[in-house]
Amino acid sequence: MPKRHVPYVDREEFFALVCSGVPLQVAAAAVGVSVSSAGLWWRASGLMEPAIQIGRCGGLPGTAPRPVPGAHGPAGPKRQRRSLSSEDRSVIAAGLRAGLSYAQIAGLVGRDKSVVCREVARNTGPDGSYWGPVAHRSAHERRHRPKAFKLVDNPALCRRIEAWMDQGWSPKLIAEVLAKDHPHINPGGSMDRSMDRSMDRVSHETIYQALYVQTRGQLRADLHKQLSLKRRHRTSRDTPRQGSTRYAEAFTISQRPPEVDDRAVPGHWEGDLILGTGCGSAIGTLVERTTRFTILLHLPHRHDAQTVAAAMIAQMRNLPDHLRRSITWDRGVELANYEQIQLELATTVYFCDPHSPWQRGTNENTNRLLRHWFAKGTDLSVHTATDLQRIAATLNQRPRPTLNLRTPAQALNELLANPAAA
Incomplete structure (x- = not known):
C-alpha cells in the first residue's frame, strides 16, 4: 500500500500538539498517522527526547498551548523583543518553506537577518527541516536554569586550560586561542557533534566561573593563584613615585x-x-x-x-x-x-x-x-x-x-x- 501524503499543515499541527504537552500517541491520532511515523517525525525534528515532560513547558494533555510571555498579536504594542516568539518562528518556518532569503524573512518578523540566521542554525533538525513549534520548544529548553556547567564533562579541556594558566595565560587569551583553533563551532553555538568534546571552546567568563563560582572541582583548587593579580578583586593602583x-x-x-x-x-x-x-x-x-x-x-x-x-x-x-x-x-x-x-x-x-x-x-x-x-x-x-x-x-x-x-x-x-x- 503506498504511503499517504501528509500535508504540511497537518505536520505542523502535530508538532504544535506535542510541544504543548499532548502525548505523542494522542497527537498522532489527531492528525491521522501511525505512532511509528509520528516518532520518526519527532526524532527528525531536532529535539531528540521522544517524550515531553507534561507541564514543564506546555499545558496538560488536550489543552491549548500556553501564550508566550511578551508575545503580542498584530494589534499588540510594537517593541524590540529580546527573544523570538512562537509566532515569529512560525513565520520563519513558512518563509523557509517558500524559499525566501534570511533578509526577506527578517523583514517579515521585524528582526535583523542575523537573528534569523542564528535561529535556523540552532534549531534545524538532522534532516534539514525547521518546524516552528519544535524550534520554540527547543529554545525554551535551552533557557532552563541551572544549566549544565560546560567544563564538568570535559576533563581534557580542563587540563589544557590549567597548562596554559600555569604559563601565565589569562582566561581571555585562552578563550580567544580556543576560538581561533576550533572554528567548527558556529556563532549560534552549535557544533559538529562528531568532533571530540575536548576540542570545544569556552568563554573567559566560563573559566572565571570555574575558578570562583562553580566550585565543582573541574580545575585545580589553587589555579586562581596563576592569575596576574592572584586575587579575586581588583585593588587601587600603587601610589606613583614622585617626580624629580x-x-x-x-x-x-x-x-x-x-x-x-x-x-x-x-x-x-x-x-x-x-x-x-x-x-x-x-x-x-x-x-x-x-x-x-x-x-x-x-x-x-x-x-x-x-x-x-x-x-x-x-x-x-x-x-x-x-x-x-x-x-x-x-x-x-x-x-x-x-x-x-x-x-x-x-x-x-x-x-x-x-x-x-x-x-x-x-x-x-x-x-x-x-x-x-x-x-x-x-x-x-x-x-x-x-x-x-x-x-x-x-x-x-x-x-x-x-x-x-x-x-x-x-x-x-x-x-x-x-x-x-x-
Missing part, C-alpha cells in the same frame, strides 16, 4: 612624534622597573610598542642609574638602528644617566609626566603579566640572568590578541627579516 627636577631638560612624552602613538613605526620602546622585597631587588623591563617584544634587564644587587644604564645598553646594543628609535620611561632616579643611554644607543629617551605611569600603557600591561613569575613582595635577586632569558622567551612566544594571536617573537622576526617593512 633632574629631568627638567629631558624630552617629555608630549614631544614624542605621532608615529609612536599610533604604533605605525616599530622601534619605540617603553621601560620601567619591577621592584622586589623592600625595593632592594629589581628587574628592568623594556617592551617594544608595535610587536610587544619584551627584554628583561638583570639587576640582582642594585638598580642605581649607572647599573641600569649599563644593563640597558648591553641588551639593546645589538638591535638594528631602525628597532631602537626611542625609549619612554617613568621619572625614576634609576634613569638619571639617560644622556649616556641616548649617546651610546643613538636613540632618544622620553619621560612621562609626573605621577602618570599610565602613559606607558604597553609597559604597564607587560609588567602585570610578568608578575606571574615575579610576584610582589618576593626577593627578585634569586632569579639569574638565565632565568630572565627563559621567562622573556616564554612571554615573547605567547599569542597576543593585539597581534591577531601572533607572538611578539614572530612579529619581531618579520621586522628583522624585512627591514624595508619597518
Whole structure:
C-alpha cells in the first residue's frame, strides 16, 4: 500500500500538539498517522527526547498551548523583543518553506537577518527541516536554569586550560586561542557533534566561573593563584613615585612624534622597573610598542642609574638602528644617566609626566603579566640572568590578541627579516 501524503499543515499541527504537552500517541491520532511515523517525525525534528515532560513547558494533555510571555498579536504594542516568539518562528518556518532569503524573512518578523540566521542554525533538525513549534520548544529548553556547567564533562579541556594558566595565560587569551583553533563551532553555538568534546571552546567568563563560582572541582583548587593579580578583586593602583627636577631638560612624552602613538613605526620602546622585597631587588623591563617584544634587564644587587644604564645598553646594543628609535620611561632616579643611554644607543629617551605611569600603557600591561613569575613582595635577586632569558622567551612566544594571536617573537622576526617593512 503506498504511503499517504501528509500535508504540511497537518505536520505542523502535530508538532504544535506535542510541544504543548499532548502525548505523542494522542497527537498522532489527531492528525491521522501511525505512532511509528509520528516518532520518526519527532526524532527528525531536532529535539531528540521522544517524550515531553507534561507541564514543564506546555499545558496538560488536550489543552491549548500556553501564550508566550511578551508575545503580542498584530494589534499588540510594537517593541524590540529580546527573544523570538512562537509566532515569529512560525513565520520563519513558512518563509523557509517558500524559499525566501534570511533578509526577506527578517523583514517579515521585524528582526535583523542575523537573528534569523542564528535561529535556523540552532534549531534545524538532522534532516534539514525547521518546524516552528519544535524550534520554540527547543529554545525554551535551552533557557532552563541551572544549566549544565560546560567544563564538568570535559576533563581534557580542563587540563589544557590549567597548562596554559600555569604559563601565565589569562582566561581571555585562552578563550580567544580556543576560538581561533576550533572554528567548527558556529556563532549560534552549535557544533559538529562528531568532533571530540575536548576540542570545544569556552568563554573567559566560563573559566572565571570555574575558578570562583562553580566550585565543582573541574580545575585545580589553587589555579586562581596563576592569575596576574592572584586575587579575586581588583585593588587601587600603587601610589606613583614622585617626580624629580633632574629631568627638567629631558624630552617629555608630549614631544614624542605621532608615529609612536599610533604604533605605525616599530622601534619605540617603553621601560620601567619591577621592584622586589623592600625595593632592594629589581628587574628592568623594556617592551617594544608595535610587536610587544619584551627584554628583561638583570639587576640582582642594585638598580642605581649607572647599573641600569649599563644593563640597558648591553641588551639593546645589538638591535638594528631602525628597532631602537626611542625609549619612554617613568621619572625614576634609576634613569638619571639617560644622556649616556641616548649617546651610546643613538636613540632618544622620553619621560612621562609626573605621577602618570599610565602613559606607558604597553609597559604597564607587560609588567602585570610578568608578575606571574615575579610576584610582589618576593626577593627578585634569586632569579639569574638565565632565568630572565627563559621567562622573556616564554612571554615573547605567547599569542597576543593585539597581534591577531601572533607572538611578539614572530612579529619581531618579520621586522628583522624585512627591514624595508619597518
